[in-house]
Amino acid sequence: MHKKAVVYMSLSALAFALLNVFVKKLGDFNVYQIVFFRSIGTLFFTIPLLIKNKIPFLGNKRFLLITRGLVGFTAMTLFFMAIKHLSMGSAVSIRYISPIFAAFFALFLLKEKIKLLQWLCFAIAFLGVVLLKGFDNNINNIGLLFAVVSAIFTGLVPIIIRKIGSSDHPIVIVNYFMIISAIIGGVMCIANWSTPKGIEWLLLLSLGVYGYFGQLYMTKALQTTEINQVAPLKYIEVIFTIIIGAIWFQETYSLLSLFAILLIVSGLILNVIIKQSKKLG
Template sequence: MRAALLMLGSTALFALMVIAIRLASASLHTFEIAFFRNFFGLLAALPLVWRHGPGFLRTTQFPRYLFRCLVGICSMLAGFWAIGHLPLAQAVSLSYSTPLFVTIAAAAMLGEQVRARRWAAVVAGFVGVLLIVRPGTSGFSTGSLVAVLAALLSSIVAIQIKQLSASEPADRIVIYTTALWVPMSLVPALGVWVWPQGIVWLWVVAAGVFGTGGHMLWTRALKLGEVSALTPISFMQLPIVAVFGWLLFDESLDRWTLAGALVILGANAYIAHREAVLARRAASEGAGAAAKPGE
């Protein structure tokens, strides 16, 4: 129950971050919003350094952090652009294709064995992506490909986090990621810089606080609960964003986006379920082998 509540809180905070980004994008370029999200996100993460002490920052994995953050900032810039220029429900729905790319990347980069049923779920998920993007039709927008690119890059980041988490604690990953993203995001922001005015400051501060808060709750939820049980909760971000998109920006959820989102979410839920089943089976077999005497 605690893990479920943490994931629900994370989902709500990420949804509010998306709303804050869209509100700020009316006055600022999304590249600049990304910088402020990281800057204020770093301020929100600084209490972690005080909690653990400066020695907590010692690591032998700095080159891996650097690569992870370079890819991550490219994913963030593409994702923020999509939030600022596409209907919110469409941008969020396409972001859920990340686990599909993660499955492919895990097989290619980590050598993980992916069997037929999970490959079938991946194919089904990409059918959902095609339903949303609709290439070759009047509803196609090249901007939707930016959202797909963000999801692809995010999958590489997810693989890097998986590798880092084997030796690095979650709070250290949060601190280093946010700290490196600040200067990385400043470079493209300087090319489009305009100082925020009035209430826009509230939106960029909120984007940073909500984003870091959501990241913290997300890492803690996954540590306490199984991915297969928690993944469906994260899908609540879509209806939250769709409702705010309708209330604040007069955006409607078209049937193609809804159909594609349901297919993608169903594929992700099945992939998460299969990974959990296989992990439990491997743990059970390992425990059984360890219990055999004389071996």
């Protein structure tokens, strides 16, 4: 495996883990306000890039771009809600079952075939979620519901992006997502707006920075080497999140909870490997 790809994917995972940590740290703020700042922070990068590269803002497949933005906003908002109710490692692990839902959507909407081995991988990952619910005392029903529904909407995202195809630049797709999230999040947080004080401004604005660099380094990693070699590394975000959560928030996990998280991540990594081997075969 290309060393640069490993470094890029590790940096991406760390950036997303830090994003999760600061969302948890800012738990006193309304979730829509967090979504608003997360989106505004990223727009500081995407808008100048569109202007610099003379890429049309409105794109071509506007209905699909708007749909992607609305679905992404819903998934992100629900995930941030889940972080408020669950330990971060559990929330991230459950969100990562989105490929299971993506496969279902692809089966019915794109008529893609799914290997029997992939179904086995999904069963392993889903078993992990069931065990996590049973053995993690930090799991509550409302948090679990937010995380699972977030995963369902996250699973829709790659299907919509596949429909968009190469008709629109990736930055245009991200820009739609962030503008829609900023508008809806901004409007929804007005009633419960809490003015940040001191370092809180920096923490809120940094959310978009971590999100942007997480996406940037993931893209760089995927461009550097074969997807099947580097894609499984994105799941080290779970490890980073668990470690930082344990140090910063004193979050604790039983051995059975950690085993459940291992099952989720293992099932999803195996699915990536099998899916890519199918493409290469």
